[in-house]
Amino acid sequence: MSDNTLGDFLRMRRAGLRPEDVGMAGYGLRRVAGLRREEVAVLAGVNADYYARLEQGRERHPSAQVLDALGRALHLDTDARAHLHRLAGTVPNDRPAAQRDVVSPDLRQLMDGYPHTPAFVLGGTLDILATNALADALYSPFDPADNLARMTFLAPAGRDFYAHWDRTAQATVANLRRATGLDPGNARLRALIDTLTEQSATFSTLWQAHTVRGKTRDAKQLNHPDVGPLTLTYQAFDVRDAPGQQLVIYHAEPGSPSAEALALLGTIGATRRRAAHGPPAR
DSSP states (O other): OOSOHHHHHHHHHHHTOOGGGGTOOOOSOOSSSSOOHHHHHHHHTSOHHHHHHHHHTSOOOOOHHHHHHHHHHTTOOHHHHHHHHHHHTOSOOOSOSSOOOOOOHHHHHHHHTOTTSOEEEEOTTSBEEEEOHHHHHHTTTSSSOOBHHHHHHTSTTHHHHBTTHHHHHHHHHHHHHHHHHHOTTOHHHHHHHHHHHHHOHHHHHHHTTOOOOOOOEEEEEEEETTTEEEEEEEEEEEOTTSTTOEEEEEEOOTTSHHHHHHHHHHHHHHHHHHHHHOSOOO
């Protein structure tokens, strides 16, 4: 990983914008994609030489005001602006002192109380820390179902399971990029990124785009080998007493084919659990 993370982020986000995206006329032949450094400087109201030093890593301590201006100039959304500030060290470090991988018994009990919807807990590196029975059934095509990033990019089932694999891949990389800003010293996270970069050319390419996004709410189209297509919506919630953990809950539109398929999946999963553990003792 580069030691000029701030400069890399600015450069890649600049490359992703065209003059017409920011209301500027695109004069002259462009040797590279995106805005020129001078154009970003004009939009942000900063000195062009100063901005060049930021990208080159010769200036690493811009003020919060400069970063806000650059965020506006580069059309960064909320997650990307927060990431920009964290890279420059202009906001308090909001990562936990030590991220917890242990899920509380109360939270496990809460998830088990939702038998008709998949629920699971994610760690900061997208590790699946705990699941309810229906989440186990949902992710049964993966062995092991241990980390969403590895499952997406390295598991044989990944490309078939996610109907829109490209979109899932982009979102997964954006989640990991955000995690590096929240917890830059996390050795487990760095090892995961190194592994994915070495073993997946697609991950390596997407990683260089420096897209940042957190999990909130979205729709997923999945293909499950046991029940077929599923259209589900998920909500992600921060676990307040365990910083870095998120509770993710999927649900299907009531009465929809996906709801019926999800109910069937629950029955299949229960049948398999009974077969694996044998008949109850008398």
